[in-house]
Amino acid sequence: METSELAHFSEVVGMIYEGATDPSRWTKDILPAVGEFLQAPISVMFNPLKMPQDGGLAFIHGMPQQQMDVYTTHYYKIDVHAQMAFAKGLVFEGNVILDTDILPQAQLRETDYYKEYLAPWDITYALNAIVFGVNSISEAPACVIANWRRSNGMPYSEGDRDKLKLLVPHLSRSLGVMQRIQSAELTAASTLAALDRLPMGVVLVDMHSEVTFANHSAHRMFEMGDGLRLRKLSDTAGLGRLIADSDAHSQAIHSAILATVNRDPYATEHFSKYVTVPQTSRLTCYTLQFSALGNHHEYNTGNNAPAAIIFIADGHQSEKVNPEILRGTYGLTNAEARVALVLMECATLQEVAGCMNTSIDTVRTHTKQIYAKLGVDTRARFVKLMMGLASSRTC
Template sequence: MTSAPSTTADLEAFINILYDASLDPERLPVFVRRLADAFGAEFGQFLVRGHEQHGFVINVMSGFDAAEPARFEQEYAFREEQAPWLGAASETFSSTAYYRERLRLQGIGDGLWLHCDDDDGRSALIGVFRRIGAGPFSDEDRDRLDALRPHLPHAMRLLVRVAEMEVQGDITRGLCEGMACASVVTNATAHVAYANAAAHRLIEAGDGVTMLNGVLIAAESRQTRDLHDNIRRIARAARDGDLAAVSQTAMALERPNGVKTVGCVIRPLAVRTGSLSGSKPLVHIHLASSDAVTVPASGLLRGLFGLTPAEAGLLQALMQDKRIEDYAEERGVAVTTVRTQLAHLFRKTDTNRQSELVRLSIMAAGVLAP
């Protein structure tokens, strides 16, 4: 068993582990396990609570039943909804009958805690716990754990910042992946920083664009120079703050079949500035082909326009440029029945022509992946 941090070297080692884990939350379980072992404890917990409405930012529980972390968070969220004061301060939280009862149910007899709070409503808790009958912690143990107290607020701020960045990244990726349109983000040299699922399908098929060593290139090599020139021009304008002159540009990328083209619109996405990273403008490339209309799911169309399943099916067919007569034959119904359904579609969408109906449907739902 590792001894509790008693020397300066031992303490510095644990402080370094704490900060390393704060920058890389995947290491937190190792820190919690080592800290518990150092104090002769079977259990450990590292808890960071965000703003009241955000619940737990971090909740690492070592030695507990495997289902306890999820159960703990669910019950906490329920109780906070019923009594918001429950988590108002970390001292209050760890001393509540609810928290003590959760520990007792896990067979815990004694515990040591460190708490800290900041002015933004965030709090952190580090705890080590022993089973019932394992004996209490000593005053010396308390002093040793307390040596980490000055570092806990800094670790909490790092963890919250890292967690916020991860959440923002998840939100951005989730929104982009849910879009039917193909989106690519590159730097000024056309190196791909991100491509959503729709873009990956085009790239993998070599449909207008592809990639070589991480660089976006045109599927027809003779167009690659123009593509890269346009990307550099937009990136340079963004870097120099000259967007009034060049805010976006567009070009048509040829496809291998030579029949239709893929539209390519290039615009600045963001300009990062700062003394550490300098200015690194990114560009957003939107790719679209005229024959790549994404037909929304029936349930989405029904929810948007209040359609019946039959009406939604007809609208899907119209978005695929099917003739009413062909659709009626395909469904095994009379053409007059389909025309009646079409009349209902016009009424429910407040449109008068098929082209207007299809355009409205694409605008309302076509941006979403099916």
């Protein structure tokens, strides 16, 4: 991007993070800014598998509420864009889809969906992004941002696709924080006291990577000294730096924090991409998710304003599958059962290998056997089966 466009991008990204703690900003400020950046007069972000009448989110810019209501109560059932995107395998996390990826304009104009819904509202060109996919490992519900141009506008280009791709990780992080907070039934403008009530660890850091706040759950993790801790710096007023027992994992945490607080347009990863840190006393990992915070929020801790929030999940405290079920019912070996349990806590096979102190080739071999014995062929199906086994266990 050119300098002026990069400055515009940074302004939009800064606004996106305001939505993490103030959902009213999405409709009022954020989607209009995204629409302007993409030259899209209409921009809508919603849960495609959970309509607003069923509790799904729907933030709208440039579209009358009536138009959205008609879609969510009727026309979503004949939305050929959505149907064909699923059929073509285009609906995966982080993907950005041009309307022509799905079907040519000439074919679209022959459909009832176009004639009855799009044409009367003068919607012609579409650019959509999958912010969260189905069965996202971030545990966020499926979410799409749709950007439309009218018939007097230009078709979307590959350049437009690239611009939206850069926004998606930031959208995912802001929404991820918002939904984490809302899932705990906290107010949008959450206070530090409210963060203390969250069951997962929550850490706030400033622009210098200094921890300015850690909730009760995070403090308990640090006190255990089981892979994560705070290193106090003598010349600062904060709580210290978040580090791991190994230099490599400490560097991974530091790099993730720097990319987050700097809002790097090219290095920022999706909210579902987390850092894993092995626990030293057992075969599980901590998982850390990072997101920047907006310039205006309720997490004021004094002179050093927090610039980012980190969620820490303790794999040992997560609901587990009884390994006896995996061995007795599905015939997994002891080694395969151990890999299956760790695979639930890690995003990649490389991270599983790191947690288990073994080679990635060994993990890959075990994973192939695990999938075959469980009768699954994708990670999403594996996670769904394992979650079902965990929730159905008896004491």
